[in-house]
Amino acid sequence: MIPYGRQHITAEDIDAVVKALKSDFLTQGPEIAIFEKAFAEYIGCKYAVVVSNGTAALHLCTMALDVNKNSRVITSPITFAASANCVRYCDGEVHFADIDPKTYLLDINKVRALLEKHPKGYFQGIIPVDFAGKAVNLEEYRKLADEFACWIIEDACHAPGGYFIDSKGTKQHCGNSQFADLAIFSFHPVKHIACGEGGMITTNDEKLYNKLIKLRTHGITKDLNLMHKNDGGWYYEMQELGFNYRITDFQAALGTSQLKKADASLARRKEIAIIYTESFENNHHIKGQSGIVEGHAYHLYIIEVEKRKELYDFLKSKNIFCQVHYIPVHTLPYYQSLGWKQGDFMHAENYYNACLSLPMFPTLTNDEQNFVIENINSFLNG
Numbered sequence: 001m002i003p004y005g006r007q008h009i010t011a012e013d014i015d016a017v018v019k020a021l022k023s024d025f026l027t028q029g030p031e032i033a034i035f036e037k038a039f040a041e042y043i044g045c046k047y048a049v050v051v052s053n054g055t056a057a058l059h060l061c062t063m064a065l066d067v068n069k070n071s072r073v074i075t076s077p078i079t080f081a082a083s084a085n086c087v088r089y090c091d092g093e094v095h096f097a098d099i100d101p102k103t104y105l106l107d108i109n110k111v112r113a114l115l116e117k118h119p120k121g122y123f124q125g126i127i128p129v130d131f132a133g134k135a136v137n138l139e140e141y142r143k144l145a146d147e148f149a150c151w152i153i154e155d156a157c158h159a160p161g162g163y164f165i166d167s168k169g170t171k172q173h174c175g176n177s178q179f180a181d182l183a184i185f186s187f188h189p190v191k192h193i194a195c196g197e198g199g200m201i202t203t204n205d206e207k208l209y210n211k212l213i214k215l216r217t218h219g220i221t222k223d224l225n226l227m228h229k230n231d232g233g234w235y236y237e238m239q240e241l242g243f244n245y246r247i248t249d250f251q252a253a254l255g256t257s258q259l260k261k262a263d264a265s266l267a268r269r270k271e272i273a274i275i276y277t278e279s280f281e282n283n284h285h286i287k288g289q290s291g292i293v294e295g296h297a298y299h300l301y302i303i304e305v306e307k308r309k310e311l312y313d314f315l316k317s318k319n320i321f322c323q324v325h326y327i328p329v330h331t332l333p334y335y336q337s338l339g340w341k342q343g344d345f346m347h348a349e350n351y352y353n354a355c356l357s358l359p360m361f362p363t364l365t366n367d368e369q370n371f372v373i374e375n376i377n378s379f380l381n382g
């Protein structure tokens with residue numbers, strides 16, 4: 001069977017995990033800081049905070065930015081629900097703006113139009129998503145966010161290693177927090193780096209970093225400089241309400257080991273993307289495809305076809321398990337119960353009716369990819 005995504009665990013990864021398991025620490029040992037430092041270097045930011053999953057990372061970000069019942073935050077309808085849910089965890093209001101049908105990213109012009117409809121201060125934040133691995137131009141978003149006094153959380157779950165080129169011609173890597181206040185990643189097995197479960201927050205803001213460290217562990221600190229008193233070596237203070245969003249030391253060891261082959265994996269993903277793009281170039285049944293874009297991290301390779309369900313079922317009968325990313329968040333029953341409805345975002349809904357994510361993972365063989373391409377072409381042209 002050929003899935004749409006699959007983790008790549010090597011003998012070195014297994015050795016790294018076994019070594020951590022045999023050490024004195026299972027949770028929050030030395031591997032945590034090693035992974036955080038290596039990841040911050042890879043992404044190009046000052047601080048990284050590893051947590052139990054990408055959703056926990058998003059939740060800690062909205063907590064650190066003081067989202068509350070008076071907060072309104074804008075995100076994309078084409079993302080995993082977690083990008084929106086993190087606002088609801090803090091009782092904030094989620095607002096959506098439509099996607100750009102060419103890039104599938106949150107359309108900055110639609111976000112601007114929404115911001116301009118209300119007085120400054122009505123919205124507090126924006127959560128753009130580097131959807132499928134395509135980097136959002138955060139320089140443009142920063143300008144817009146500053147105009148309206150908003151913060152930015154970049155949801156970079158799909159895009160470690162991805163980048164956009166800024167107005168000075170500099171590569172700006174996803175999650176480097178040059179323009180966003182905070183960025184987050186996921187280490188779910190289908191993502192670029194697999195920890196089983198895992199997530200990371202990156203930032204250049206020391207204050208937010210210190211807040212996140214505390215919130216990750218119940219709101220507790222043992223830092224003598226921050227505590228009001230010290231009763232002895234055992235003493236700690238819980239200073240605010242946080243969570244246990246820690247990751248284990250052996251998962252962090254796996255993350256560090258996985259990170260070592262991140263560039264090679266990214267290069268292989270790009271090779272696969274080039275083959276798909278060239279193979280479908282002249283197929284007029286394919287209405288749109290991810291294509292080749294500089295800085296794309298190719299978490300997903302997406303095509304758009306009219307007979308999406310039929311193609312999905314046909315490929316499944318051939319043991320090719322594609323996926324649909326995503327059901328528009330505003331049409332999910334929970335968000336409909338909050339007042340959103342089918343018909344609210346035309347581009348997102350049209351995209352959803354046609355999109356299909358093809359197998360895309362570094363260990364996909366050429367034979368497997370050819371089998372996928374042959375079956376798609378024979379179905380569409382048959």
Ligand SMILES: Cc1ncc(COP(=O)(O)O)c(C=O)c1O
Nearest residue numbers: 053054055080082157186187188
């Ligand atoms: C865009 C996006 N945001 C957030 C998440 C949440 O990450 P996790 O599954 O690690 O909680 C995911 C993962 O599926 C995602 O794809």
